[in-house]
Amino acid sequence: MSVFSAIGEEREIDRDEFTPGIEPQATWCPGCGDFGVLKALKQAMPEIGRTPDETLLVTGIGCSGKLSSYFESYGFHSIHGRSLPVARAAKLANPGLEVIAAGGDGDGYGIGGNHFMHTARENHDMTYIVFNNEIFGLTKGQTSPTSPKGHKSKTQPHGSAKDPVRPMSLSLASGSSYIARTAAVNPNQAKEILIEAMEHDGFAHVDFLTQCPTWNKDAKQYVPYTDVQDDDEFDFDVTDRREAADAMYEAESRLHEGEVLTGRFYVDSDRPSYGEEKRATDEMPDDPLAERYLDEDSEWERSADLLHHHR
Amino acid sequence: MTELMWRIAGGSGDGIDSTSQNFAKALMRAGLDVFTHRHYPSRIRGGHTYVEVRADEDPVRSRGDGFNFLLALGDSFARNPQEGSDTVYGNEEIKPLSENLDDLNEGGVIVYDEGLLDEETLERADIDLEAMAEENDWHVYPLDLRGLAREHGREVMRNTAGVGATAALLDMDLQHIEALMEDAMTGEVLEANLDILERAHESVNEEYEFTHDLRTPTGDHDEQQVLMSGSNAVAYGAIDEGCRFISGYPMTPWTDVFTILSQHLPKFGGIAEQVEDEIAAASLAVGASHAGVKAMSGSSGGGFALMSEPLGLAEMTETPIVLIEAMRAGPSTGMPTKPEQADLEHILYTSQGDSCRIVFAPANVRECYDQTRAAFRLAYEYQLPAIVIIDQKLSGEMRNADESFFDREPNADPGSVLTEEEIREAAHHESGKFKRYQHDTENGASPRAIPGQKDGRFLASGNEHTPEGHISESPTNRVAQMDRRMSKLDSIRAELDDGDSSHQTHYGPEDAEYGLLVWGSQQDTVFEAVDQLNEAGESVKALGVSDLMPYPEDEVSAFLESVESCLVVEMNASAQFRGLTQKELGRFGPKLNSLLKYNGEAFEPSEVVEGFERIVSRDAAIPEGTKFVPAAGD
Ligand SMILES: Cc1ncc(C[n+]2csc(CCOP(=O)(O)OP(=O)(O)O)c2C)c(N)n1
Ligand code: SF4
Numbered sequence: 001m002s003v004f005s006a007i008g009e010e011r012e013i014d015r016d017e018f019t020p021g022i023e024p025q026a027t028w029c030p031g032c033g034d035f036g037v038l039k040a041l042k043q044a045m046p047e048i049g050r051t052p053d054e055t056l057l058v059t060g061i062g063c064s065g066k067l068s069s070y071f072e073s074y075g076f077h078s079i080h081g082r083s084l085p086v087a088r089a090a091k092l093a094n095p096g097l098e099v100i101a102a103g104g105d106g107d108g109y110g111i112g113g114n115h116f117m118h119t120a121r122e123n124h125d126m127t128y129i130v131f132n133n134e135i136f137g138l139t140k141g142q143t144s145p146t147s148p149k150g151h152k153s154k155t156q157p158h159g160s161a162k163d164p165v166r167p168m169s170l171s172l173a174s175g176s177s178y179i180a181r182t183a184a185v186n187p188n189q190a191k192e193i194l195i196e197a198m199e200h201d202g203f204a205h206v207d208f209l210t211q212c213p214t215w216n217k218d219a220k221q222y223v224p225y226t227d228v229q230d231d232d233e234f235d236f237d238v239t240d241r242r243e244a245a246d247a248m249y250e251a252e253s254r255l256h257e258g259e260v261l262t263g264r265f266y267v268d269s270d271r272p273s274y275g276e277e278k279r280a281t282d283e284m285p286d287d288p289l290a291e292r293y294l295d296e297d298s299e300w301e302r303s304a305d306l307l308h309h310h311r
Numbered sequence: 312m313t314e315l316m317w318r319i320a321g322g323s324g325d326g327i328d329s330t331s332q333n334f335a336k337a338l339m340r341a342g343l344d345v346f347t348h349r350h351y352p353s354r355i356r357g358g359h360t361y362v363e364v365r366a367d368e369d370p371v372r373s374r375g376d377g378f379n380f381l382l383a384l385g386d387s388f389a390r391n392p393q394e395g396s397d398t399v400y401g402n403e404e405i406k407p408l409s410e411n412l413d414d415l416n417e418g419g420v421i422v423y424d425e426g427l428l429d430e431e432t433l434e435r436a437d438i439d440l441e442a443m444a445e446e447n448d449w450h451v452y453p454l455d456l457r458g459l460a461r462e463h464g465r466e467v468m469r470n471t472a473g474v475g476a477t478a479a480l481l482d483m484d485l486q487h488i489e490a491l492m493e494d495a496m497t498g499e500v501l502e503a504n505l506d507i508l509e510r511a512h513e514s515v516n517e518e519y520e521f522t523h524d525l526r527t528p529t530g531d532h533d534e535q536q537v538l539m540s541g542s543n544a545v546a547y548g549a550i551d552e553g554c555r556f557i558s559g560y561p562m563t564p565w566t567d568v569f570t571i572l573s574q575h576l577p578k579f580g581g582i583a584e585q586v587e588d589e590i591a592a593a594s595l596a597v598g599a600s601h602a603g604v605k606a607m608s609g610s611s612g613g614g615f616a617l618m619s620e621p622l623g624l625a626e627m628t629e630t631p632i633v634l635i636e637a638m639r640a641g642p643s644t645g646m647p648t649k650p651e652q653a654d655l656e657h658i659l660y661t662s663q664g665d666s667c668r669i670v671f672a673p674a675n676v677r678e679c680y681d682q683t684r685a686a687f688r689l690a691y692e693y694q695l696p697a698i699v700i701i702d703q704k705l706s707g708e709m710r711n712a713d714e715s716f717f718d719r720e721p722n723a724d725p726g727s728v729l730t731e732e733e734i735r736e737a738a739h740h741e742s743g744k745f746k747r748y749q750h751d752t753e754n755g756a757s758p759r760a761i762p763g764q765k766d767g768r769f770l771a772s773g774n775e776h777t778p779e780g781h782i783s784e785s786p787t788n789r790v791a792q793m794d795r796r797m798s799k800l801d802s803i804r805a806e807l808d809d810g811d812s813s814h815q816t817h818y819g820p821e822d823a824e825y826g827l828l829v830w831g832s833q834q835d836t837v838f839e840a841v842d843q844l845n846e847a848g849e850s851v852k853a854l855g856v857s858d859l860m861p862y863p864e865d866e867v868s869a870f871l872e873s874v875e876s877c878l879v880v881e882m883n884a885s886a887q888f889r890g891l892t893q894k895e896l897g898r899f900g901p902k903l904n905s906l907l908k909y910n911g912e913a914f915e916p917s918e919v920v921e922g923f924e925r926i927v928s929r930d931a932a933i934p935e936g937t938k939f940v941p942a943a944g945d
Contacts (some may be wrong), residue, residue, distance in 0.1 A: 004763030021742025089598030290603030303547035310537035
């Protein structure tokens with residue numbers, strides 16, 4: 001018997017399995033866009049054929065970080081901005097796991113910005129969902145890295161003088177091999193994109209537009225939106241870096257102007273994931289490392305093999 | 312004079328390190344106990360650097376007091392490396408001869424490279440070598456090592472010429488040195504080096520009438536010996552305890568451990584990751600451990616400061632990890648290549664909330680291996696972070712030990728992890744979630760499931776949480792969880808006290824009148840001082856403490872009760888270990904005096920001896936560069 005028998009289990013999976021058996025203590029406000037992410041994720045899971053026991057959801061801190069309380073799977077509610085380093089190591093330790101990291105725009109593009117850049121660069125085989133509501137939700141409405149220039153809040157009473165982060169452009173420059181933007185108000189597209197992201201073999205970054213009716217009342221609620229894949233105006237090749245870069249830049253600029261463009265922006269299916277690269281150079285074992293500890297037949301080498309250097 | 316205390320001095324990048332390592336190994340192979348001490352500045356090339364190799368037939372515990380053989384090499388790396396050039400890099404001039412005379416013992420031997428160090432160097436430094444030699448009974452042998460190396464090979468090989476000359480002057484057999492060279496080099500380079508070695512040896516024997524009486528001591532080992540640094544031993548302890556994941560970011564002196572494991576882990580089927588910063592490094596260790604792999608990270612003071620967040624996360628989510636803190640002089644970037652023991656409080660209490668962690672501070676190479684293993688075993692059994700403190704001194708100093716000491720069975724047991732069968736039978740919440748953090752456990756640790764195991768789902772949260780992991784602010788749950796987590800430390804202390812993995816070391820006569828209390832890397836130096844003091848007629852014993860959290864209360868209390876007065880020896884300015892002792896024991900304040908040193912150098916035994924005089928006689932002066940802090944209420 002395998003020591004991680006949940007991994008690779010083939011059976012009919014119901015999306016209700018991803019609903020916790022009890023009402024979680026975490027509380028999202030009525031109308032919060034975060035519900036849209038949760039719903040899309042629950043719908044996507046059965047389609048990629050993953051069970052709750054073989055899924056590890058690592059979240060940061062923020063309203064968005066509470067996703068792990070609402071979603072039934074193995075969960076790790078980590079610290080502000082650090083979901084990615086926790087998640088990527090778990091994936092290296094056990095590549096059989098479906099690893100998803102999630103957090104807010106403050107969490108991911110602010111405090112965790114450095115990790116975002118480097119996780120993307122390494123192209124870990126995992127999915128990263130950023131709940132982009134252009135505000136700090138949990139700490140009650142401060143300006144976030146994606147808040148538009150001029151945004152006023154209690155901590156920026158005179159209006160932010162900063163240009164907002166361009167998440168997709170940043171992601172592309174950093175090395176993500178799958179980049180998409182979707183919105184909570186577009187459930188069908190959101191589900192499709194999450195399926196693609198999870199099935200993608202590499203670092204898939206989804207900038208997920210979510211509304212925060214409590215603290216970001218003035219902000220557009222991301223409707224109406226335009227699906228760039230369905231609109232002839234945006235006829236670009238998602239596998240071409242330059243075309244993708246232009247499309248992203250366009251989408252990010254228009255969002256600042258109040259027009260919402262969503263869809264798939266960049267897909268590179270050829271680039272090997274980090275795990276594959278490491279295995280190719282013998283820096284990572286072929287079998288999941290985590291399995292060896294629970295497998296009684298594993299043979300463990302010891303440092304005595306190195307002692308002759310010291311004689 | 313029986314023991315040899317050989318110092319090789321030159322510029323950083325001059326090959327001083329490898330030459331001294333080989334020399335130490337040759338002495339070890341010749342049957343002696345050896346100890347090396349490295350002194351280097353924080354720069355890559357140039358800058359004054361030296362290594363001491365102390366060797367004796369009896370155990371050597373520290374670098375000792377001063378040294379008795381100086382091999383002063385040239386300054387080629389301070390100059391433009393092109394042969395013959397006189398341009399000096401930067402504004403620094405290397406003075407391997409003039410800078411090293413201060414600590415040379417009476418009767419000592421000096422060999423210097425007259426091909427490079429002429430009288431001008433000494434004149435500029437205002438040194439009258441002849442007069443000094445006369446006064447101190449030094450025996451000076453100027454040799455043209457550079458010329459010899461040039462003639463038979465290349466100028467850089469003058470290290471080899473120096474070793475050949477040393478061997479001749481010490482009446483030392485060349486066979487071990489030659490064998491080591493044959494292991495390390497091949498072809499023309501080897502031929503040239505062997506040639507230079509022998510010529511230097513011969514020419515010294517031919518040209519000189521020896522006036523000194525220092526010769527290589529003789530010794531014997533019963534067992535095969537290995538020569539290792541503290542960093543080697545930490546790395547090997549980790550490998551043997553099943554550590555197969557390391558993540559880190561370079562910072563001196565932690566870089567040594569990090570490099571060794573990065574090189575070896577992949578060969579052992581493990582994973583090594585150099586990541587973007589120390590927050591990530593420790594977070595990766597948490598993630599890997601959560602997913603079921605024994606994981607380690609580490610840093611030095613500044614980098615460890617960044618780890619305080621993930622450290623707290625590991626405590627709250629009860630994810631086992633091992634962190635190494637290799638201390639150097641602080642605060643901030645401090646002195647990158649100088650030792651200090653001033654991060655103690657930082658390591659004990661950093662991160663918000665009440666600290667619940669294991670902290671060990673090994674004394675020497677053997678304890679580095681032992682305590683790293685214990686740190687993993689306990690961390691994984693009790694599910695909490697374990698920190699092993701070393702420092703710039705311990706990480707780099709090399710000592711010999713019986714090979715069999717390190718030749719031990721691996722232990723890959725992941726501790727309190729359940730099998731799937733056990734999970735199925737374990738308590739679950741009615742919602743289906745496994746009760747990962749159940750309150751009622753025997754030793755504080757509630758067994759865990761690993762993601763991917765069937766029916767083991769739980770939420771690991773850095774927020775306070777219920778048994779199944781849901782975020783909770785319930786007062787009853789909070790108290791139950793806090794009490795359980797904190798109770799682990801009591802269980803661990805009891806386990807350490809009962810077993811043989813406790814690492815406090817008692818030294819000296821049991822009924823001695825006075826005590827020396829010391830922790831971490833300074834222990835063996837203090838033990839050497841105890842011998843000196845007792846030989847001089849004092850009545851002294853010492854207790855070396857290597858388990859810092861949970862604190863060995865009973866053992867330290869009994870020790871302090873048994874002495875009239877005690878001197879706490881440590882390398883920091885604020886008496887941190889004395890503070891910890893008073894906090895943990897709640898008494899003994901009036902018995903505890905402190906001898907502190909924080910000038911970037913570790914203690915030498917004689918300084919401890921002098922410092923001790925102060926607690927016996929209040930008039931005694933303390934050694935230069937140290938500070939005496941009398942007992943509280945004094
Ligand atoms: C190190 C640290 N700094 C600050 C905080 C406080 N904090 C909690 S959530 C948050 C911002 C959340 O904003 P965002 O990531 O955009 O998520 P949202 O709540 O909008 O989903 C902050 C600053 C923290 N928990 N940790
Ligand atoms: S504060 Fe905003 S982001 Fe947070 S739950 Fe409420 S609506 Fe959602």
